[in-house]
Amino acid sequence: MEKLYRELILDHYRDPRNKGRLDPADISYEDDNPLCGDQIHLDLRLDEDNRVVEVAWDGQGCAISMASASILCEEIQGKTLDELRHLGKDDILGMLGIELGPVRLKCALLSLKVLKAGAYGLTAWPGKEGD
Amino acid sequence: MFNQPAELLDAHTIREDFVALNQEIFPGVPLVYLDSAATSQKPSAVLEAISHYYRRNNANIHRGIHTLAERATQDYENARKKVASFIGAKSSKEIIFVRNATEGINLVAQSWGRSNIGPGDEILLTELEHHSNLVPWQLLAQEKGATIRYLPVDGDCCLDLSQYAGLMNARTKLLAFTGMSNVLGTISPAREMIEMAHAAGALVLVDGAQSVPHMPTDAADLDADFMVFSGHKMCGPTGIGVLYGKRALLEVMPPFLAGGDMVRRVTLQGAEWNDLPWKFEAGTPNIAQAIGLGAAVDYLRAVGMERIAAYEHAIVGYALEALSELKGVTTLGPPAAKRGAAIAFTVDGMHPHDIAELLNREGLAVRAGHHCAMPLHQKLGLPATTRASFYLYNTFDEADKLVVALHKAQKLFGLAGW
Numbered sequence: 001m002e003k004l005y006r007e008l009i010l011d012h013y014r015d016p017r018n019k020g021r022l023d024p025a026d027i028s029y030e031d032d033n034p035l036c037g038d039q040i041h042l043d044l045r046l047d048e049d050n051r052v053v054e055v056a057w058d059g060q061g062c063a064i065s066m067a068s069a070s071i072l073c074e075e076i077q078g079k080t081l082d083e084l085r086h087l088g089k090d091d092i093l094g095m096l097g098i099e100l101g102p103v104r105l106k107c108a109l110l111s112l113k114v115l116k117a118g119a120y121g122l123t124a125w126p127g128k129e130g131d
Numbered sequence: 132m133f134n135q136p137a138e139l140l141d142a143h144t145i146r147e148d149f150v151a152l153n154q155e156i157f158p159g160v161p162l163v164y165l166d167s168a169a170t171s172q173k174p175s176a177v178l179e180a181i182s183h184y185y186r187r188n189n190a191n192i193h194r195g196i197h198t199l200a201e202r203a204t205q206d207y208e209n210a211r212k213k214v215a216s217f218i219g220a221k222s223s224k225e226i227i228f229v230r231n232a233t234e235g236i237n238l239v240a241q242s243w244g245r246s247n248i249g250p251g252d253e254i255l256l257t258e259l260e261h262h263s264n265l266v267p268w269q270l271l272a273q274e275k276g277a278t279i280r281y282l283p284v285d286g287d288c289c290l291d292l293s294q295y296a297g298l299m300n301a302r303t304k305l306l307a308f309t310g311m312s313n314v315l316g317t318i319s320p321a322r323e324m325i326e327m328a329h330a331a332g333a334l335v336l337v338d339g340a341q342s343v344p345h346m347p348t349d350a351a352d353l354d355a356d357f358m359v360f361s362g363h364k365m366c367g368p369t370g371i372g373v374l375y376g377k378r379a380l381l382e383v384m385p386p387f388l389a390g391g392d393m394v395r396r397v398t399l400q401g402a403e404w405n406d407l408p409w410k411f412e413a414g415t416p417n418i419a420q421a422i423g424l425g426a427a428v429d430y431l432r433a434v435g436m437e438r439i440a441a442y443e444h445a446i447v448g449y450a451l452e453a454l455s456e457l458k459g460v461t462t463l464g465p466p467a468a469k470r471g472a473a474i475a476f477t478v479d480g481m482h483p484h485d486i487a488e489l490l491n492r493e494g495l496a497v498r499a500g501h502h503c504a505m506p507l508h509q510k511l512g513l514p515a516t517t518r519a520s521f522y523l524y525n526t527f528d529e530a531d532k533l534v535v536a537l538h539k540a541q542k543l544f545g546l547a548g549w
């Protein structure tokens with residue numbers, strides 16, 4: 001039963017890292033999934049090389065969406081926007097260490113979608129940019 | 132363990148007719164299907180009726196002279212008669228086969244609505260409504276410059292009838308409401324509401340998608356002007372639904388979809404419409420599915436809708452009681468006496484997606500989300516809920532399994548159980 005809810009996911013859900021707001025922020029964006037109420041707000045501070053020096057996220061939702069946001073924010077710290085541009089669905093699933101069906105996939109990808117929209121103006125769901 | 136009173140229907144025997152229930156979701160984990168409000172399982176008799184049509188009687192209906200065509204036509208029209216009798220319609224001409232309840236509502240909105248709703252007119256809906264009994268009216272109102280009002284839900288999750296008289300006025304042309312909420316199980320006081328609407332000069336459409344499958348229905352006795360329901364929620368196949376309409380109304384309504392079969396005569400200049408009910412059935416219909424729905428009606432009648440309603444009343448009472456033992460679990464909706472067997476609930480600290488996922492690991496099929504009722508969830512202040520729904524083939528020990536699985540899920544998330 002617990003394969004989906006590995007310790008990693010439950011750990012980040014119960015004890016999320018980088019939760020909060022940044023003010024001021026260089027990039028600030030939020031989005032939600034109206035189908036289920038998952039909601040994520042992301043703030044980034046960048047240095048002169050467009051490297052992420054500080055990140056904070058806020059939101060509510062299911063364990064997958066919240067853990068995904070927490071893990072993603074740890075991952076992007078210290079990387080430049082150029083380096084992060086290629087992040088996609090498979091990277092998120094790799095970070096979470098699980099496979100997901102189409103409904104829960106959206107939960108996992110919401111934080112990445114917010115990052116991509118805020119940083120690059122890409123508003124499609126990650127993985128569907130070409131459609 | 133609960134011992135069912137002897138006079139209740141025997142779900143253990145009934146479920147043997149529903150072969151899809153006999154499967155394991157994971158090795159050693161049997162299916163516990165608690166999502167009948169989304170769609171019901173089908174008895175073998177329905178599957179055989181559909182299969183029989185395709186194996187023996189497969190032909191198009193109404194026009195053919197050959198034997199298969201006659202058999203197919205007879206079976207299709209017999210299915211219509213069965214449905215008419217099942218809901219107390221005075222004539223089978225008042226039964227229009229459509230794809231589902233949603234299509235039935237769209238038919239009324241476009242055919243009756245466009246000819247009868249004008250600027251300044253009002254349509255009264257309720258806060259309980261499924262999107263299918265909301266959005267078609269919103270579109271119509273936008274198109275015609277009409278206003279929609281909503282009968283609110285009160286603190287007991289019942290419709291607040293004290294507001295009803297105030298919301299209905301001389302400009303109200305239509306009241307459309309659900310016979311039973313797909314989220315809260317709330318049973319609407321249909322007879323009362325229909326009487327008051329008629330007294331105010333408004334017509335009434337009843338969304339019977341959840342009520343027709345679960346309790347005895349007499350549309351003519353209720354004096355409903357229109358009623359819709361879906362075959363797939365009442366042990367029938369997908370792709371078939373019914374619009375019931377009073378004959379006098381349907382006679383003067385313009386067609387919905389146009390084409391073959393809904394015409395009597397066609398020239399290059401124009402067409403004459405066919406009689407009821409075929410005026411509203413364009414093209415080759417869902418023949419197999421209609422026949423399947425007829426078989427579903429036979430099945431439900433043999434069990435008895437009164438017995439089904441009584442059984443659901445008992446099992447929902449049992450389930451609500453059992454769920455109330457879990458700390459942190461809140462069931463929504465009225466008490467058992469005023470509701471059907473759909474139970475939406477919340478669990479403190481757990482999102483419906485996670486709940487549904489973990490219940491699935493235990494073989495339980497439930498639904499998570501807003502259940503196509505976003506305005507209701509906004510009123511409840513909840514972005515989403517989890518919903519378990521029972522039908523004639525669910526046993527009391529399946530309700531026990533729901534409680535056990537929920538408790539297990541809570542423990543996994545490190546939340547207080549009992």
